[in-house]
Amino acid sequence: MLKNRFIKQLFSSFLDLAPILAVVLIFQVLIIGKPVPDVSGLIIGTLFVILGLTLFIQGLEQSLFPLGEAMAYSFARKGSLFWLLTFAFCLGFGTTVAEPALIAIAEEAASIASKGGIIEQTGAARDSYALGLRITVALSVGFAILIGVLRIIRGWPLYYLIIGGYSGVMIITPFAPAEIIGIAYDSGGVTTSTITVPLVTALGVGLATAIKGRNPMIDGFGLIAFASLTPMVFVMAYGMLI
Amino acid sequence: MIEWSTHFALALLGTCRDILPIAAIIIGFQLLVIRKPLANPKKTLIGFFYVLLGIAFFLEGLEMALFPLGKLMAVQLTTPEFLGLNSDQQAPSWQAYTWVYVFAASIGFATTLAEPSLLAVALKAEEISGGTIHAWGLRIAVSIGVAFGIALGAFRIVTGAELYYFIIAGYVVVLIQTLFAPKMIIGLAYDSGGVTTSTVTVPLVTALGLGLAEAVPGRNPLLDGFGLIAFASLFPIIAVLSYAQIAQWLGNRSRSSKP
Numbered sequence: 001m002l003k004n005r006f007i008k009q010l011f012s013s014f015l016d017l018a019p020i021l022a023v024v025l026i027f028q029v030l031i032i033g034k035p036v037p038d039v040s041g042l043i044i045g046t047l048f049v050i051l052g053l054t055l056f057i058q059g060l061e062q063s064l065f066p067l068g069e070a071m072a073y074s075f076a077r078k079g080s081l082f083w084l085l086t087f088a089f090c091l092g093f094g095t096t097v098a099e100p101a102l103i104a105i106a107e108e109a110a111s112i113a114s115k116g117g118i119i120e121q122t123g124a125a126r127d128s129y130a131l132g133l134r135i136t137v138a139l140s141v142g143f144a145i146l147i148g149v150l151r152i153i154r155g156w157p158l159y160y161l162i163i164g165g166y167s168g169v170m171i172i173t174p175f176a177p178a179e180i181i182g183i184a185y186d187s188g189g190v191t192t193s194t195i196t197v198p199l200v201t202a203l204g205v206g207l208a209t210a211i212k213g214r215n216p217m218i219d220g221f222g223l224i225a226f227a228s229l230t231p232m233v234f235v236m237a238y239g240m241l242i
Numbered sequence: 243m244i245e246w247s248t249h250f251a252l253a254l255l256g257t258c259r260d261i262l263p264i265a266a267i268i269i270g271f272q273l274l275v276i277r278k279p280l281a282n283p284k285k286t287l288i289g290f291f292y293v294l295l296g297i298a299f300f301l302e303g304l305e306m307a308l309f310p311l312g313k314l315m316a317v318q319l320t321t322p323e324f325l326g327l328n329s330d331q332q333a334p335s336w337q338a339y340t341w342v343y344v345f346a347a348s349i350g351f352a353t354t355l356a357e358p359s360l361l362a363v364a365l366k367a368e369e370i371s372g373g374t375i376h377a378w379g380l381r382i383a384v385s386i387g388v389a390f391g392i393a394l395g396a397f398r399i400v401t402g403a404e405l406y407y408f409i410i411a412g413y414v415v416v417l418i419q420t421l422f423a424p425k426m427i428i429g430l431a432y433d434s435g436g437v438t439t440s441t442v443t444v445p446l447v448t449a450l451g452l453g454l455a456e457a458v459p460g461r462n463p464l465l466d467g468f469g470l471i472a473f474a475s476l477f478p479i480i481a482v483l484s485y486a487q488i489a490q491w492l493g494n495r496s497r498s499s500k501p
Binding site for chain 2: 016017031036049064099159179
């Protein structure tokens with residue numbers, strides 16, 4: 001039974017991946033008209049990706065989803081708003097500050113800033129700029145999850161927050177240095193990692209289920225949306241201040 | 243083989259380091275604040291281990307197979323020879339880059355379908371909605387949004403238009419749609435914008451953006467190479483809201499046509 005499910009999941013992972021393979025192969029062979037380099041690497045790598053995706057989904061259903069929901073229920077039953085909000089902030093801050101995609105983008109931003117003459121052209125200045133940027137983004141994600149959780153508890157409509165956030169982005173963009181805008185917009189998208197997303201989703205949905213009068217479908221989602229919005233505002237503000 | 247094993251062990255170690263803060267926060271709060279044992283500690287721990295191993299295999303496989311090829315193709319498609327440009331020619335019109343747009347759209351669509359974070363959210367949405375929202379339907383809607391967003395982003399890099407005009411126009415569309423869309427889809431639609439761009443999409447799309455900004459005359463990779471990810475997180479919102487509106491409209495029509 002279990003074996004059967006595992007094989008079924010392997011097959012569905014293969015289906016998930018098939019479009020990428022098709023696109024890459026069709027373009028390489030038919031349009032660019034060159035042979036595929038390193039065929040064995042491609043096959044082994046693809047098998048790895050399929051296996052990885054299958055294990056990830058298995059673990060997701062068995063661990064991350066129940067864990068996020070169990071914590072949401074415990075906090076709801078405990079009834080301490082302070083600890084719940086502290087947890088929300090720590091989860092957002094802690095998962096973002098070490099996010100590899102964010103580290104890469106912060107270094108990129110530092111090198112742009114130093115070429116543009118915003119900061120000194122020394123390694124130390126670049127490092128401190130990159131670190132400052134990472135902490136800024138992590139703070140903004142922590143803040144976003146905190147506000148998002150508060151929203152679920154209070155039952156505020158999601159679009160108030162989103163419209164507020166968008167207005168913030170639109171107002172601050174014309175004042176931000178041109179070099180930082182592209183990076184600021186991109187940093188919103190990269191902050192939410194593969195482990196954070198299931199945990200945060202389960203937390204939101206779990207809270208909305210546990211609290212009376214909230215609908216998990218209407219109130220449970222939206223934490224991630226807000227967490228990808230605030231970094232844009234914070235990063236542009238950071239670019240203006242430095 | 244030994245060399246490969248060390249490489250894989252390093253990848254696994256890297257994943258462990260990335261999740262260390264999350265594990266520390268969860269364990270810390272579980273022990274100090276909630277002070278209650280987990281319902282099923284062994285199962286949770288094994289599941290956590292699956293997640294770790296899964297991500298390590300996933301990333302390792304991507305590094306081996308898809309990233310080198312995808313990046314190579316982004317470079318090949320943007321070389322002057324492939325685009326048929328001569329160095330003495332004037333800057334070509336934006337139509338010269340048709341294959342770039344097609345590639346951008348196809349790779350955006352395909353990578354989004356394989357994105358693990360989106361899969362997680364789609365599974366959860368299907369469960370919560372009691373099957374009204376299909377995981378596959380949602381993922382395809384999001385993928386179409388990303389495909390359109392990245393193709394438009396490539397067009398923006400080619401023409402050199404201002405990034406934030408596009409973004410603001412997109413926001414306005416989202417705001418208008420929000421007013422008319424069914425309430426229950428709104429949170430999910432906003433979330434799907436944030437989850438589309440992670441492990442698979444970002445490296446490939448960034449390579450495409452930087453390659454394109456280097457190849458197109460008059461573009462600065464530092465200034466123009468970014469912004470594709472922002473497009474890829476904006477358009478899925480529009481796509482999912484539209485999907486919900488169309489589904490609702492079809493539902494209403496079939497209901498009202500019944501006697």
